[in-house]
Amino acid sequence: MTHIFHAYPAKFIPQIPKLFIEKYTKPGDTVYDPFVGSGTTLVECKLLNRNGIGIDSNPIATLISICKTTKLSSDEIIIANNFLLDIEAILALRPSNFHLQYDYLNTIDFQNKEHWFQNNVQIELSFLIKKIREIKNEKIVRFFEVCLSSIIVDVSNQESNTRYAYKEKSIQNFKTLNQFVKRGKMMIERISDFSNICSDSKIEIYTQSSEDVSFIPNESVALVITSPPYANTYDYYLYHKSRMNWLGYDVRKTQETEIGSRDKHSSKKLEINHFLKGLEKCFKECERALISGGYAVIIIGDSVIRGELFDAKLFTKDLFAKFGMDLIEFSSQNLKETTRMFNPKFTNELKLEHILVFKKN
Numbered sequence: 386m387t388h389i390f391h392a393y394p395a396k397f398i399p400q401i402p403k404l405f406i407e408k409y410t411k412p413g414d415t416v417y418d419p420f421v422g423s424g425t426t427l428v429e430c431k432l433l434n435r436n437g438i439g440i441d442s443n444p445i446a447t448l449i450s451i452c453k454t455t456k457l458s459s460d461e462i463i464i465a466n467n468f469l470l471d472i473e474a475i476l477a478l479r480p481s482n483f484h485l486q487y488d489y490l491n492t493i494d495f496q497n498k499e500h501w502f503q504n505n506v507q508i509e510l511s512f513l514i515k516k517i518r519e520i521k522n523e524k525i526v527r528f529f530e531v532c533l534s535s536i537i538v539d540v541s542n543q544e545s546n547t548r549y550a551y552k553e554k555s556i557q558n559f560k561t562l563n564q565f566v567k568r569g570k571m572m573i574e575r576i577s578d579f580s581n582i583c584s585d586s587k588i589e590i591y592t593q594s595s596e597d598v599s600f601i602p603n604e605s606v607a608l609v610i611t612s613p614p615y616a617n618t619y620d621y622y623l624y625h626k627s628r629m630n631w632l633g634y635d636v637r638k639t640q641e642t643e644i645g646s647r648d649k650h651s652s653k654k655l656e657i658n659h660f661l662k663g664l665e666k667c668f669k670e671c672e673r674a675l676i677s678g679g680y681a682v683i684i685i686g687d688s689v690i691r692g693e694l695f696d697a698k699l700f701t702k703d704l705f706a707k708f709g710m711d712l713i714e715f716s717s718q719n720l721k722e723t724t725r726m727f728n729p730k731f732t733n734e735l736k737l738e739h740i741l742v743f744k745k746n
C-alpha cells in the first residue's frame with residue numbers, strides 16, 4: 386500500500402499497529418498516535434475503517450502522513466500521470482541547455498546549500514518545485530512534494546537517511562528528474578490501489594507537540610498506539626533538514642519541539658529528566674483522551690545518556706502508574722537485533738526495545 390512512499394527512521398512495521406487495532410478496537414472507533422512519524426498507524430486505520438488522529442512536531446512527518454492517507458479520485462490520478470508525462474518528455478530529449486535555461490529558478494536559499502547539493506541537482510530540484518507549485522489541486526501538490534522529499538537525500542551529498550554526514554556522490558545530469566519520475570510512477574500505482582480499497586474513515590493530522598492536545602475531547606479515543614522517540618538515539622529534525630529547507634519549513638522550531646533528540650541529550654547534554662517531563666505531558670494527554678476501558682500500546686527503546694542505561698519499560702510503567710493505568714501485557718527484545726547503529730556511542734549490549742500495553746480502568 387502507501388506505506389512504502391517515504392523512508393522514515395524507526396518506522397513501524399505495519400503489522401504492529403494492525404494487530405493492536407484489530408485486537409482492541411472495532412470499526413468506527415478512534416485511534417490516536419501522538420508521535421505519528423510517517424503515518425503507519427493512520428494508513429492501517431484507513432484500511433481497517435477506524436478514525437485516526439495523528440500528531441507530530443516534524444512537518445515532513447505530517448506531510449507524508451497526510452499524503453499516505455488521502456485518497457485520490459480517478460480524475461486526480463489522471464492529472465498526476467500527466468504531470469509525470471511532461472517530465473518524461475524532457476527526459477526523452479535531455480536538452481543540453483536545460484541547466485543553463487532553468488538556472489534562474491535556483492532561488493531557494495539556505496545555509497550550506499552548495500555543500501549538500503551539486504549545482505545540476507539544485508537546478509533540477511528548483512525546476513520540480515516550481516512545476517509542482519503550479520498544480521491547482523492541493524492534494525496533488527502534497528503528493529508530489531512527498532515524492533520530491535523521498536528522493537532528496539539520494540540526490541544530495543548526505544550519506545543516508547539516518548546519517549547526516551557528507552558523502553560525495555557525483556550525481557549525473559537528469560538523475561534527479563529521473564528518480565522523481567520513477568518514484569512518482571510507483572506512488573501513483575500504490576495510491577490508486579489504496580484509494581480503491583480504503584474506508585471513508587476520518588483522519589486528522591496536526592503539526593505540533595503532543596504535549597498539549599486539548600482540542601482532542603476527553604474520553605474520545607479507544608486506543609493509543611505509538612512509538613515515542615528513543616531518547617538520545619535519533620535527530621529527526623536533522624535527517625529531514627534538507628527536505629525542510631527545500632520545501633520551506635522552519636528547521637529551528639522543529640529542532641526545539643522535538644523531545645529526546647541526540648542534539649538535546651548529547652550535544653546540549655540535557656539530563657534524562659528533560660525527556661521524561663515532555664513524555665509525561667504527552668502520555669497524560671493520552672490518558673485524558675482515552676475512554677474508560679481503553680488501551681495504550683507504547684513501543685519504546687532503552688537509552689544511554691552520559692554512559693548511563695535508562696530502562697524505558699520501568700520509566701514508562703511508572704509514568705502510566707501515576708495516572709492510574711496498569712501494565713497488562715509486555716514483551717521485550719534486544720535492540721541490537723532490530724537496529725543498525727553506526728555510532729558505538731549509542732549502542733549498548735543491554736539495550737532493549739519494549740512493547741507495553743496499558744489499560745485505563
Ligand SMILES: C[S@@+](CC[C@H](N)C(=O)[O-])C[C@H]1O[C@@H](n2cnc3c(N)ncnc32)[C@H](O)[C@@H]1O
Nearest residue numbers: 396397420422423425441442443594595643644
Ligand atoms: C519513532 S518516530 C515514530 C515513527 C512512526 N511510528 C512511523 O511508523 O513512522 C517518533 C516521532 O516522534 C516525533 N516527535 C518528537 N518529539 C515530538 C513532540 N514533542 N511531539 C510530537 N511528536 C514528536 C518525531 O518527529 C518522530 O517523527
